[in-house]
Amino acid sequence: MDKDKTKNPNQNSFLMHILTNRASSMTLAVILALLFTSLLVWIMKVNPISVFDTILSGAFGSTNNFTQVIQAWVPLVLASLGLMFTFTAGLWNIGMEGQIVMGSIFSYGIIRIFDGSDVSSALVIILCILAGIIGGAIWALLVGLLKNFGGVNEIFGGLGFNFIADAIMLFLVYGPWKPEGVANGSTKMLETRFWLPQVEGTYLSLWALGIAIVSVIVVTVILQGTYFGLKLKAVGKNNKSSFLLGIHTNRYMLLAFVLCGVLAGLTGALQVTGFNHVLRNNISGGYGYIGLMVGMLANIQPLITAPIAFIFIALSKGAAGLGIDLKLDSNLAGVIQGALVIFVLIMDGVRKVLNKRNKGVQSG
Amino acid sequence: MDNSWVISIGSIFAWAAPVIFGVMGETITERAGVMNLSLNGSLILTAMVGFVVGTTTNSFLLGFVAAAIVGALVALLIAFMSISLKQSQVAVGYVLAIATKSLAYFLGAPYVGKPVMLLPQVPIPLLSSIPIIGPILFKQTILTYLSYVAIFVCFWWIFKTHQGLVLQGIGERPSAAYIRGVNVNRMRYIYTAIGGGLVGIGGALYSLSVKTWNGQLSGFDGIGWIILAITIFGSWHPLKGALGAYLFVLLQYLGIVLQPLLPNVNSRIFQVAPFPLMILALLFVNIGNAEWVDRTLAGLPENVRRTIAKVLRAMRTSPPAALGIPFEKE
Numbered sequence: 001m002d003k004d005k006t007k008n009p010n011q012n013s014f015l016m017h018i019l020t021n022r023a024s025s026m027t028l029a030v031i032l033a034l035l036f037t038s039l040l041v042w043i044m045k046v047n048p049i050s051v052f053d054t055i056l057s058g059a060f061g062s063t064n065n066f067t068q069v070i071q072a073w074v075p076l077v078l079a080s081l082g083l084m085f086t087f088t089a090g091l092w093n094i095g096m097e098g099q100i101v102m103g104s105i106f107s108y109g110i111i112r113i114f115d116g117s118d119v120s121s122a123l124v125i126i127l128c129i130l131a132g133i134i135g136g137a138i139w140a141l142l143v144g145l146l147k148n149f150g151g152v153n154e155i156f157g158g159l160g161f162n163f164i165a166d167a168i169m170l171f172l173v174y175g176p177w178k179p180e181g182v183a184n185g186s187t188k189m190l191e192t193r194f195w196l197p198q199v200e201g202t203y204l205s206l207w208a209l210g211i212a213i214v215s216v217i218v219v220t221v222i223l224q225g226t227y228f229g230l231k232l233k234a235v236g237k238n239n240k241s242s243f244l245l246g247i248h249t250n251r252y253m254l255l256a257f258v259l260c261g262v263l264a265g266l267t268g269a270l271q272v273t274g275f276n277h278v279l280r281n282n283i284s285g286g287y288g289y290i291g292l293m294v295g296m297l298a299n300i301q302p303l304i305t306a307p308i309a310f311i312f313i314a315l316s317k318g319a320a321g322l323g324i325d326l327k328l329d330s331n332l333a334g335v336i337q338g339a340l341v342i343f344v345l346i347m348d349g350v351r352k353v354l355n356k357r358n359k360g361v362q363s364g
Numbered sequence: 365m366d367n368s369w370v371i372s373i374g375s376i377f378a379w380a381a382p383v384i385f386g387v388m389g390e391t392i393t394e395r396a397g398v399m400n401l402s403l404n405g406s407l408i409l410t411a412m413v414g415f416v417v418g419t420t421t422n423s424f425l426l427g428f429v430a431a432a433i434v435g436a437l438v439a440l441l442i443a444f445m446s447i448s449l450k451q452s453q454v455a456v457g458y459v460l461a462i463a464t465k466s467l468a469y470f471l472g473a474p475y476v477g478k479p480v481m482l483l484p485q486v487p488i489p490l491l492s493s494i495p496i497i498g499p500i501l502f503k504q505t506i507l508t509y510l511s512y513v514a515i516f517v518c519f520w521w522i523f524k525t526h527q528g529l530v531l532q533g534i535g536e537r538p539s540a541a542y543i544r545g546v547n548v549n550r551m552r553y554i555y556t557a558i559g560g561g562l563v564g565i566g567g568a569l570y571s572l573s574v575k576t577w578n579g580q581l582s583g584f585d586g587i588g589w590i591i592l593a594i595t596i597f598g599s600w601h602p603l604k605g606a607l608g609a610y611l612f613v614l615l616q617y618l619g620i621v622l623q624p625l626l627p628n629v630n631s632r633i634f635q636v637a638p639f640p641l642m643i644l645a646l647l648f649v650n651i652g653n654a655e656w657v658d659r660t661l662a663g664l665p666e667n668v669r670r671t672i673a674k675v676l677r678a679m680r681t682s683p684p685a686a687l688g689i690p691f692e693k694e
Contacts, residue, residue: 040471092454151650152643155401155454156596159589163639170633289462296455329473331466338463342445345456349449 019347020354029347033339040335046326054325055333059318067202071275072285072313074212075100075267079291080298080305081219082263086154088223088300089256090236095143095158096288098165099136099261103268105169106135108187108279111194111272112177121193128194129269136265137258139165144257148250154257162288169281177279186280196274208274215263220302232256233300264288290316293341312337372617374500379574380613381511382407382566386591387598387605388518389435389562395522395600396555397535397686398443401457404588405464406438406560407567412472414568419478428507428568435564436557438464443556447549450690461588483507483573505573507565514562518602531555535684538691548691566591586639593642597649599681608645612638652676 018024038048059069079096086093093099110131114124139161146157172187179188196205223229234242235252243249271283294312298304319333386403393400400406410431418427438460446453483505492502501512522528530551533541538548570584594612598605619634651657657676661669 040467044471044474092458094458146643146647149654149656150647151653152646156589156593156646157643159586160639160643163586163636167633167636293459293462296459329470331469331473334466335463335470338459338466341459342441342456342463345445345451345459346449349445349451353449 020351025347025351029343033343036339037336054321055318058321059314067204069314069317071204072317073310074208075287076313077212077306077309078215078263078267079287080294080309081215081302082260083291083295084219084302085256085259087295088232088236089253092155093158093260094155095161096264096291097284098162099139099264100268100284100288101165101169102139103132103136103265104272104283107132107269107272111190124194125273128273132269133262133265137261140257140261144254173281186278190277195277203275205274208270216306223302293337296341376613376617378504378508380610381508382569383609384511384606385562385566387594387609388514389559390595391600391602391605393556393559394687395531395535395684396552397684398552398556399453399688400439400442402438402460403591405461406435406563407588409464409468410435410564410567411571412468415571416475418572419481427572428565431568432561432564436561439556439560443553447552453688507569515602515606535686538686590638590642597645648679649681652680
């Protein structure tokens with residue numbers, strides 16, 4: 001009897017409805033993540049409302065702040081898009097960060113060659129972007145080869161190559177490429193003629209923004225509108241049966257790595273010619289690592305990366321002001337991003353478990 | 365001269381203690397069929413918790429207990445999301461590796477510059493007076509002694525007890541263990557939590573003994589990933605894993621000792637040295653599993669083939685068969 005009472009049909013079905021519906025359970029996940037963040041902030045004896053207020057005004061409070069968000073959206077969305085290829089193939093490219101670094105090293109190297117020459121700057125910028133793409137692709141290919149032919153899991157291979165790329169970067173900026181006299185972890189500034197044109201008074205390059213938007217469309221078309229995309233999905237969903245069906249799974253996995261590296265390299269090149277205008281330590285800005293979280297939320301739908309990357313970068317940029325205004329550490333942005341992904345995964349899991357159980361009840 | 369040499373070798377064992385706790389924790393967890401990929405983040409988070417609780421309560425014991433509890437809680441979250449909710453262990457572990465690191469830096473920021481406390485050395489009366497070995501092995505902190513104990517307890521538990529047999533079973537063939545009446549998922553929860561607790565002790569060692577907390581775990585970010593690689597390199601065996609851990613710390617130590625010989629090279633480049641080695645080590649233990657190796661070998665003359673195959677087989681490791689796969693009773 002008591003058991004029947006606890007299974008009050010009305011109450012149960014309302015909660016059940018929220019938890020088993022995709023949209024409402026995702027909304028609930030976001031609310032839970034925000035509640036969790038509020039709790040943390042409250043423990044630190046700060047009013048949660050003022051924290052969210054600071055983040056929002058830090059991201060959107062002025063034209064200047066907003067252009068910074070847009071500017072930083074470019075590398076993050078490009079990184080997330082690259083990861084769409086590896087995620088689709090069922091691979092974890094943690095090496096994204098190092099691939100971005102390698103892209104930036106290659107692109108800066110090309111510009112260095114033309115430093116002081118009278119070659120047209122448009123040509124040099126194009127060569128610089130191509131070099132970046134090659135650098136990123138090589139670094140990604142290495143991880144893929146290690147996985148395919150050496151059995152080294154791409155998580156460890158990728159991670160190892162991230163650290164190696166960092167070491168190469170440190171070697172260059174403190175060694176052969178350091179500016180005369182000083183060693184401050186950065187090369188000398190590029191000649192302004194090698195900069196991608198920027199909007200007056202900001203760091204935003206409309207060219208870079210255009211490349212990002214075009215990339216969103218191109219990657220969406222490749223993955224969702226071509227036979228290649230379909231095969232890649234098959235490899236990711238079921239590697240063994242795809243192989244038995246005659247797909248060269250190894251080749252497709254390598255290709256996914258290379259395409260991911262192409263976008264990583266592009267990201268690195270744009271960081272050099274479009275934003276930083278120097279080669280410096282930490283030029284990748286953690287976009288590879290955040291991109292993996294964006295990619296997980298996007299659930300291999302390239303179009304969705306655009307808005308998710310926007311939310312994530314607004315959080316990161318908005319949180320920069322926390323230290324000045326509220327004496328809180330700006331790593332809170334990473335906590336909120338992580339909490340978002342964790343609660344989305346939890347609610348997604350709950351939804352699937354409940355749906356499966358309900359199906360079992362109906363059929364049984 | 366002679367004395368400083370002994371102190372140097374001794375500090376290798378002290379430095380290795382957190383790595384040992386990490387490797388033992390992960391070995392137990394993965395033996396049970398669960399992968400705790402969050403290690404890099406949970407080590408930093410537990411280092412922060414250990415430091416904050418330890419210094420505010422002025423008690424080492426409370427610091428280590430709190431760190432172990434937090435480590436176990438992170439591991440339980442992974443167990444819940446992967447065992448009960450059937451989410452990908454890689455996905456969950458990766459996000460937690462990133463999120464717990466941010467959480468540590470966020471919550472730990474106000475404690476930067478607080479007075480430091482370092483675990484004192486407690487020489488063991490008789491053993492420490494043995495020449496050479498004594499001062500190296502037995503003039504350490506209590507936790508370093510416990511790291512020696514942990515290796516043998518793990519070995520004994522996994523290979524010499526009935527419970528250890530069950531542990532191997534739920535990682536290798538969970539369905540067989542289930543038929544024999546083992547509650548597979550409950551055991552997986554328990555071992556994941558224990559493993560996480562050991563990782564937590566390792567984290568607190570970084571902030572209360574080997575290093576200290578200065579708002580970041582400078583120089584040790586990335587160590588969690590290395591520990592995961594050492595677990596694979598040690599083929600999920602406590603003794604081999606411990607060997608890997610000591611080798612790794614020895615190399616790290618040599619990097620620091622040898623650095624003055626190359627003064628023009630940035631010191632941070634040396635900190636990267638373990639990572640290429642990690643890739644090479646993983647390549648060695650995995651290459652025997654690659655299909656192209658078999659094909660190439662088949663084309664070689666018989667005696668050469670035999671020798672190479674023997675070497676490859678000796679190096680090769682294979683993970684617990686059910687690692688990362690959720691268990692479902694049919």
